[in-house]
Structure formats: structure tokens, C-alpha cells
Amino acid sequence: MPEDDTQPSGSGPSPELEPKLQCRNLWKVYGAQPESWFRDPKALNDPAALASRMREKNLIPAAVDVNFDVAQGEIFVIMGLSGSGKSTVLRCLSRLVEPTFGEVLLDGEDLLRKSARELIEIRRHKMGMVFQNFGLMPHLNVIENVTFPLTLQGMPEKERRKRVENVISLVGLEGREDSYPHQLSGGQQQRVGIARSLAVEPELWLLDEPFSALDPMIRRQMQDEFLHIQSTLKKSIIFITHDFLEALRIADRIMLMRDGMVVQIGRPVDLITNPADSYVAEFTRDVPLVRVMTAADALAPGATQQPSAGQPEVAATATLEDLLPQLAGRYDALAVRKGDRIIGQVTPESLIDALAKRTAAHGAAMDEDGSETAKDSA
Numbered sequence: 001m002p003e004d005d006t007q008p009s010g011s012g013p014s015p016e017l018e019p020k021l022q023c024r025n026l027w028k029v030y031g032a033q034p035e036s037w038f039r040d041p042k043a044l045n046d047p048a049a050l051a052s053r054m055r056e057k058n059l060i061p062a063a064v065d066v067n068f069d070v071a072q073g074e075i076f077v078i079m080g081l082s083g084s085g086k087s088t089v090l091r092c093l094s095r096l097v098e099p100t101f102g103e104v105l106l107d108g109e110d111l112l113r114k115s116a117r118e119l120i121e122i123r124r125h126k127m128g129m130v131f132q133n134f135g136l137m138p139h140l141n142v143i144e145n146v147t148f149p150l151t152l153q154g155m156p157e158k159e160r161r162k163r164v165e166n167v168i169s170l171v172g173l174e175g176r177e178d179s180y181p182h183q184l185s186g187g188q189q190q191r192v193g194i195a196r197s198l199a200v201e202p203e204l205w206l207l208d209e210p211f212s213a214l215d216p217m218i219r220r221q222m223q224d225e226f227l228h229i230q231s232t233l234k235k236s237i238i239f240i241t242h243d244f245l246e247a248l249r250i251a252d253r254i255m256l257m258r259d260g261m262v263v264q265i266g267r268p269v270d271l272i273t274n275p276a277d278s279y280v281a282e283f284t285r286d287v288p289l290v291r292v293m294t295a296a297d298a299l300a301p302g303a304t305q306q307p308s309a310g311q312p313e314v315a316a317t318a319t320l321e322d323l324l325p326q327l328a329g330r331y332d333a334l335a336v337r338k339g340d341r342i343i344g345q346v347t348p349e350s351l352i353d354a355l356a357k358r359t360a361a362h363g364a365a366m367d368e369d370g371s372e373t374a375k376d377s378a
């Protein structure tokens with residue numbers, strides 16, 4: 001598939017924003033002497049071919065030439081089937097897993113060149129991590145687990161106590177402060193992990209399926225809480241999830257991985273309406289288009305850009321779902337506003353047309369290669 005299709009406009013963050021994190025040609029290969037494969041620079045020109053040669057020799061290329069930037073304040077979501085390399089990439093970013101090749105730049109500085117000591121300082125002060133398997137210390141209770149990273153930072157006790165109280169109430173664990181991890185449910189343990197990483201007030205927040213152990217209602221509450229925290233703190237966040245609807249709610253951009261490789265990076269709407277291939281289409285098949293497509297995606301061709309008297313206006317970013325009640329019987333057309341101008345009109349016909357076109361494009365992507373797709377093991 002052509003490069004332009006796989007990495008649409010969304011492959012880099014908005015140009016006006018400084019990247020907080022840059023991941024360049026990142027590889028993680030498990031197995032015997034993986035470095036030896038990177039001596040010949042020409043081999044890197046075709047990462048997929050190199051990875052398959054490695055697999056033939058029983059190595060596991062878990063991250064294959066992974067490239068992406070995360071902007072200051074952006075929520076960047078990583079998705080992909082089990083085993084596609086999501087956790088590996090996330091752990092390489094903090095060097096909890098040592099990358100085999102590539103660069104990881106945090107505020108422009110290459111983390112792979114930092115000494116062990118410098119790295120510890122960076123992790124303590126700049127990074128927060130929530131692990132897939134919680135990563136709690138079994139012999140410490142809730143308070144002690146959450147306090148631990150602050151003690152490492154050398155924070156004075158009074159400030160520490162206040163901070164810990166704050167995050168514990170934020171994640172709804174009041175009353176369980178004295179419990180040990182084995183006395184907590186999976187969801188509660190996960191919340192301890194979230195509280196602990198938040199306590200540090202990290203600049204870069206790395207979350208590996210942080211809400212996966214929570215039931216749907218609590219999960220939604222935590223997503224709301226998470227978005228609320230983000231709206232004030234504006235951290236740079238990398239967030240792994242298996243749940244596309246979760247990604248849709250929180251992501252500025254999504255990166256989809258398969259077999260260690262990046263398949264597509266884009267805004268949620270790009271992945272849904274312009275999937276790079278059947279794998280991406282399969283991931284997004286259950287997402288209702290009316291919740292993703294916006295008024296700007298459904299303009300009537302050639303319609304006037306002048307609203308008529310008394311005609312209602314809608315924002316270009318309003319979802320089609322938002323427009324339905326107005327278009328169902330009440331109005332023939334809605335004027336669509338973007339900033340200080342009207343960019344066109346949405347009519348019942350143009351809305352149906354837009355949905356039909358996108359549905360067809362999605363179907364075509366699914367039929368395209370008939371290869372094994374997400375449904376096998378999602």
C-alpha cells in the first residue's frame with residue numbers, strides 16, 4: 001500500500017506543537033544476538049523483509065521500525081491485537097525494555113544515550129507509568145504503594161500526604177487506604193496503579209490498558225475522570241487499549257500495530273473512514289459512523305454558503321448523531337459554521353449520501369485482501 005495512505009495527515013502531530021516525544025526507527029528484537037542484524041544499514045531499508053528474516057531464525061521482532069511523535073498535551077492511543085507489540089513499544093519508551101535499535105527523544109534528548117542514573121531521575125520526575133498487570137508492591141498497602149514514588153523523589157512528608165490523599169480520592173479508593181493488593185479486586189488494584197502514577201504529576205504519562213479490569217460503568221467514569229484530569233493538566237499521554245470505543249472517546253490520534261509494525265496512524269475518524277487495509281477496517285467495524293463523522297463530512301455539494309433567514313446553524317465539528325433530531329422532520333437544511341464563516345449546508349440527502357459512501361469505502365477495505373483479520377483474536 002502506498003506510504004501516503006498508511007500515514008495520512010495524522011502521522012505527525014500538528015506542526016505548531018512541539019513534540020514532547022519522538023520515536024524514531026525503534027526496534028525491539030528478542031532472541032540471540034539481535035544487534036548483529038543492524039550492522040548493515042541497507043537491511044533497514046525494508047523493515048518488513050528484515051523482520052521476516054529474523055522470524056525465520058526464531059527471533060521475535062516485537063517492535064519493527066516504529067516511528068511516531070507525541071505532541072505536548074496530546075493523547076496518543078496505541079491499539080492492535082494481542083502480541084502486536086504495544087506493551088513492548090511503551091516499555092521501550094521508558095527503557096524498562098531496552099530497545100535493540102532506534103531513538104527515543106524526550107524533549108529532544110535521546111533517552112537511549114542516558115546513563116542509568118540519569119534515566120532513574122527522568123523516570124522519577126518526568127514519567128508516570130501504569131502497567132497492564134498493575135505492578136503493585138504486594139507487601140505495601142494502598143497508601144504506601146501510592147506514596148512510594150513520592151518518597152523516592154524526596155518530597156517532604158506534609159506535601160506528600162496531601163498529594164496522596166488527593167489522588168486516592170480522585171480514583172475513588174477512599175476507605176481502602178489500609179488494604180493490601182491481595183485484598184483488592186482487579187479493578188481496585190488498577191486504580192491504585194493509576195493513583196500511584198498520577199501522584200508524580202508526570203509530564204509524560206504512559207498507560208498500558210489502565211481501564212481493562214474495570215466494569216463498563218466504572219470504566220466510563222474513569223474515562224470521564226481521565227479526560228477531566230487531562231483538560232486541566234495537559235499531559236502528553238500514550239495510552240494502550242483494546243477497546244476502539246474507548247479510543248474514540250479519548251484519543252487525539254490512534255496508532256494501530258500489527259506484528260510489531262505500525263499499520264496506520266491517524267485521527268479516529270481517519271481510521272474509520274479511510275482504513276489503510278482490512279485489518280484497520282476490522283478494528284473499527286463496530287463503531288457507529290454517525291458518532292464519528294461530523295457536519296463537515298456531510299456537506300451538500302454546491303449548496304449555498306449563505307444561511308437563509310431563521311435557518312439553524314450547527315458547528316462543523318457536530319457529529320451526525322447530533323444533527324439527526326434537527327433534520328428529522330424539523331428542518332430541510334442546516335447551515336454549517338466553522339470559525340467565523342459558514343462552509344455549507346447539511347441536508348437529509350447529503351447526510352445519507354455521506355454515510356453511504358463511507359460505509360461502502362469501509363466495506364471495500366474489508367473485502368480488499370481477505371487476509372486474516374482482527375476478528376480472529378481480538
Ligand SMILES: Nc1ncnc2c1ncn2[C@@H]1O[C@H](COP(=O)(O)OP(=O)(O)OP(=O)(O)O)[C@@H](O)[C@H]1O
Binds near residue numbers: 084
Ligand atoms: N521478554 C520477552 N521475551 C521474548 N518475547 C517477548 C518478551 N516480551 C514480549 N515478547 C513477545 O513480543 C511480542 C509482543 O508482545 P507485547 O507484550 O508487546 O504485545 P501486546 O501488543 O502488548 O499484547 P497484549 O495485548 O496481549 O498485551 C509477543 O510476541 C511476545 O510474545
Ligand SMILES: [Mg+2]
Binds near residue numbers: 086087088208
Ligand atoms: Mg500488552
